[in-house]
Amino acid sequence: MERTFKIIYTSDTHGHIFPVNYAAGCGESSGLLNLAAQIDKNGNTLVLDGGDSLQGTPLVQYYLAHADEFPHHPVAEAFNAMGCDYFTLGNHDFNFGYDALRAYLCAMDGVCLCANVQDLGGALPLLPETVHTLKNGLRIGITGIVTDYVNVWEQPQNLKKLRITEAFDAARAACARLRPICDICVCIYHGGFEEDLHTGAVLSGSGENLACRIARELDFDLLLTGHQHMPVESVRIGGTFAVQPPANAGRYLQVEAAVRDGGAEFSARLLPVGGIHREQPYRRLLPLEQAAQGWLDEPVGHLEQAIPPEEKLCAALHGSAVAALFNQVQLSHTGADISCTSLGNEPAGLAASVTMRAITAAYLFSNTLVVLEITEEILRALLERCASYFTLENGTPRVSDAFLSPKVEHYNYDFFAGISYQFDLRQPVGRRLTRLSRLDGTPLGPGPLRLCTSNYRATGTGGYDALRTCPVLWRGSVEMPELVAEYVRANSPVSLPCNGRMEAIW
Secondary structure (H helix, E strand, O other): OOEEEEEEEEOOOOOOOOOEEOOOOEEOOOOHHHHHOOOOOOOOEEEEEOOOOOOOOHHHHHHHHOHHHOOOOHHHHHHHHHOOOEEOOOHHHHOOOHHHHHHHHHHOOOEEEOOOEEEOOOOOOEEOEEEEEOOOOOEEEEEEEEOOOHHHHOOHHHHOOEEEOOHHHHHHHHHHHHHHHOOEEEEEEEOOOOEOOOOOOEOOOOOOOOHHHHHHHOOOOEEEOOOOOOOEEEEEEOOEEEEEOOOOOOEEEEEEEEEEOOEEEEEEEEEEOOOOOOHHHHHHHHHHHHHHHHHHOOEEEEEOOOEEEEOHHHHHHHOOHHHHHHHHHHHHHHOOOEEEEOOOOOOEEEOOEEEHHHHHHHOOOOOOEEEEEEOHHHHHHHHHHHHOOEEEEOOEEEEOHHHOOOOOOHHHOOEEEOEEEEEEOOOOOOOOEEEEEEOOOOOOOOOOEEEEEEHHHHOOOOOOHHHOOOOEEEEOOOOHHHHHHHHHHHHOOEOOOOOOEEEEEO
16 A cells, blocks of 8 residues: 655745845845745645754844734744744754744744753744654654854854863653654754765865765654755665755755555655745735835945956955955954954845845844964965865866865855965965065064954854864854944945955966
């Protein structure tokens, strides 16, 4: 006898609830509310999500700062409208602390499954795994796992009441508990593939992503991955069928399964999110959306001249005015000797008249600042990592494949202020830094240096491992978009700074 079921799967929706492009200030066919209108759910359908839901759009940023003013949690309302049954947590869901996480989980109708999160505070409604019996009698065992790199990236105060344990061990233990009591075993894993899915080449041995190992070594039938933002419609690794949706709720996965005595057959399709939504909860959340749009359009101040959108390779080779402004904010706020910042994956610029919309479009992250004590040796290691962003093709620079695959990571190229430096791209990776000095050309000297960077980069992530063990001199709590707004308000009209000097030769 054949029994079938269907799974609707999203992941890394990053606060995309309304069908709105906030950077452009226009509508688009995306968002959880529109997706909810497409779901046709019955007793043999499960709606699942892979995490990273609370961070990513100005709407959610505004809500988290004004939660007391709005009776409905926007992310939970949207998932509830979708009929989300089970979900796990992503690394960004921890960014706002224990209380914000509890408010989100308590507002959800679905059940949070996260086998490697231990709640020391005792107030989070979450389980390690569950068995869901469908209308046709199939028992679907489901667990959730989040990459344990949360321990590396997250600010310590946000994990005081939580313990994130090793991801693979937790997945193995959950699988062992589920396998004897279910027909189909499913893992929702907020992590990605550590190998190239076409060539099998190992991309990283860090442990941040373990999907291939989980698929090969554990007895899951279905592995629902995330975190990398890669569209993986279907892949079979060992005996496991695996998928991954792209980010930001523009597309979602529909997985279909047919179960017979001989096992299960899976197929999957990536489907676009359409252009319609139901009246509710759209209208319930509309006051929040309107308030967020009003906040985004508030004038902040002026630049002496506009900054046109900067193409990624050109900015990396010749310097970025946007990055220079962000570095100036960081230097001004902290008094550090050196500053580094990164930009998002898409070209960014700023009009002469600056709004919060423009700032949040140019600085996409909910980062705070950290000042680290570093040495010249460490600084050289950081700059060599930056220089690996480039490769030469027929003598012409282009972006290295290591920053483009399996995930586009322009944000892992850092722009520095407070120093002058030169890269010779003709040299091998690791030996490209040919000149380094202070801005006035004098040597850095033997003493320690104070580097201001983001809390994200301070963990050493993105290939900047040398930062991981550096002493922390100061840690801020205000997010960078607000610091940029404060700086522009206080210094309008803002002149574009020349606070760093980088030269590349090839």
